[in-house]
Amino acid sequence: MEESLSGTLAIDLGNTNTVVAFQDQREINSILVEIPNISSSPGVIPSAVWFEEPSKIPKIGISALKMRDNSNSDIFFHSNFKRLIGNSVEKVSQKNILKPNECGEKFFQILWANIPQKYNIRRLVLTAPIDTYKGYREWLVKLCEKISVDEIALVDEPTAASFGINVPFGSKIMTLDIGGSTVDMNIVKIEGGEGKSGPIAELLKFKGNDVSSISKQKIRCAEIIAKTGSKIGGKDIDQWIVDNFIPGNNFINNLSKAEKIKCKLSSSVIKYENKYPIKLFTEQNKEDEFYLSKEIFEKILNDNNLLNHLNSLLKDLLNQARGKFCTVDELNAIVLVGGGTQIPLIKEWITKKIPKVEIKSPPPIETIALGALAMTPGVKIKDILNKGLSIRLFNKREQKHFWHPIFCRGQTWPTETPFKLILQASKKNQEIFEIIIGETQKERAYDVIFENGLPKLSEIQNEEEIIKWDKKPLKIVLKNRSNIGKDTLKLFFKITKNADLLVKCFDIKDEFFGEYNLGNIF
Numbered sequence: 001m002e003e004s005l006s007g008t009l010a011i012d013l014g015n016t017n018t019v020v021a022f023q024d025q026r027e028i029n030s031i032l033v034e035i036p037n038i039s040s041s042p043g044v045i046p047s048a049v050w051f052e053e054p055s056k057i058p059k060i061g062i063s064a065l066k067m068r069d070n071s072n073s074d075i076f077f078h079s080n081f082k083r084l085i086g087n088s089v090e091k092v093s094q095k096n097i098l099k100p101n102e103c104g105e106k107f108f109q110i111l112w113a114n115i116p117q118k119y120n121i122r123r124l125v126l127t128a129p130i131d132t133y134k135g136y137r138e139w140l141v142k143l144c145e146k147i148s149v150d151e152i153a154l155v156d157e158p159t160a161a162s163f164g165i166n167v168p169f170g171s172k173i174m175t176l177d178i179g180g181s182t183v184d185m186n187i188v189k190i191e192g193g194e195g196k197s198g199p200i201a202e203l204l205k206f207k208g209n210d211v212s213s214i215s216k217q218k219i220r221c222a223e224i225i226a227k228t229g230s231k232i233g234g235k236d237i238d239q240w241i242v243d244n245f246i247p248g249n250n251f252i253n254n255l256s257k258a259e260k261i262k263c264k265l266s267s268s269v270i271k272y273e274n275k276y277p278i279k280l281f282t283e284q285n286k287e288d289e290f291y292l293s294k295e296i297f298e299k300i301l302n303d304n305n306l307l308n309h310l311n312s313l314l315k316d317l318l319n320q321a322r323g324k325f326c327t328v329d330e331l332n333a334i335v336l337v338g339g340g341t342q343i344p345l346i347k348e349w350i351t352k353k354i355p356k357v358e359i360k361s362p363p364p365i366e367t368i369a370l371g372a373l374a375m376t377p378g379v380k381i382k383d384i385l386n387k388g389l390s391i392r393l394f395n396k397r398e399q400k401h402f403w404h405p406i407f408c409r410g411q412t413w414p415t416e417t418p419f420k421l422i423l424q425a426s427k428k429n430q431e432i433f434e435i436i437i438g439e440t441q442k443e444r445a446y447d448v449i450f451e452n453g454l455p456k457l458s459e460i461q462n463e464e465e466i467i468k469w470d471k472k473p474l475k476i477v478l479k480n481r482s483n484i485g486k487d488t489l490k491l492f493f494k495i496t497k498n499a500d501l502l503v504k505c506f507d508i509k510d511e512f513f514g515e516y517n518l519g520n521i522f
Contacts, residue, residue, distance in 0.1 A: 006120040008376055009033070011111070012127045012160070012369035013104065015082045016180030016233070016338075018045045018061075019369040020111070022119055030373050032366060035114050037063050043366055045111065049078040049103050060110045069252050078103045080181050086135025101139055108143055123151040125201060125376045127368055130156045130188065130224055141204055150208045153201035153376050157368050158188040158222040161335055164371030165360045168417055171332035172225065174317075174357070176350060178340025181236075183310070184229040185317045187326060188222040201375045226320035228313050232306075234340045237262060240304045241297070245290045246282055254280045265297045266342045298345045307349055314353060328354055336361045337368070385411050388440035389501065389521065390466055391491075394426035396484065403438055403466045406493050413521075418492035418504070425482035433489055435474040435503065437518055438466040471519040476505055495521060 007025040020033040032043025038061035048064040084100035128136045144152050169192025177184040241258040261278045275291040390403040482488040492504040499521045505513035
């Protein structure tokens, strides 16, 4: 008998492919879920639906793709529907039987019904595009009413991608996504950082109840700084390959073969000059053999002005970002998403265009789904801080002490990444630094005042009240004295699973002083 697995399922609905991943609550590693006759490869399902009429069984994934050559496919075959859900700008095809919302619903219902029984799904996490988040979320909330799982969470795609590549909270990242039918470029700022609460998934359903409208948690989406894109993608590149040998030919079998050799030529181990055979149908039943190399492949891309097109999109993106006071120098990383970004010519292009920013190239298709799992982990027990923690610092300009936040109320712990703080000397020839921690005693709140006998909220908020811990402060003795205003210490704070506040201390030249337990947060 097959062993049952219990944990979290992530579904990342994409415009071209949908990814399904599972994490058992007893395991750290995730599993890409394979569904017979639906998946094209482990965890990957083509985002396609074949639907004729209610009396006939609809098909999704690879089974739907096989129907594309059938008669009336322009009516019964549905794809590219994800980007239209919650999107009031783009026009919907009038030929298809199903509207995009209905198509997405059919896709989810069939997918959900075919998840292998060995997976006991305790929690479902879904992803949503950031540019149409509000409308897409409304659609998902209605969809979740029909999904029988007790706990459903939602996370925006850029934030999930940031978890997949492990960039710090508060980072500004650029994403280049070349999928099957679109190119998308965006620059976003991830929630958190600088003592702010890190991003967490939004609960839509809890203990079987809809909490999407009554939950007090705030939607913490990534902030869009700039966005651009076009309806050019991997399928167009496949057509260009076929057109290079047989102009005007668009047989489905030829396009599938072009896609396979495109993926092969995108491998880093393939030599530039080596030629590889590709058999294409020149007529319905006549097949000829042609040869393709990386050199010829790159010429095809250049002849079709792909790099010029990407240059134009990137210029537009960076101009938008500058309009919001964001420059290339502020980017923490460039993330490559989608199969098209694996083409060496495209990787070389973005590396040359923005040479000083780290390029991250995670698994191109499953990154967002795996990042979504990381935000709703099955093996990591998370709690939420019910009070903030701060460190006492000295403001030399105002000549007084103040509290600087380290961790805020509502932030999850144990912490994934430490909070970094650089301390300066506050006096001449300073030899000792004293680490004094305080906690939030009273959160900011609006005072209720009475005006003409009626209760009214005051316009000015009370300040947070922070009280110093009664624990003995940590004293760090320097090897060399430091002068006022000079960067001297690097501190890295974290909260452990035992609720201890730890700090690692380094001098400004990264010499390690030690790790200290400042006390328990309870």
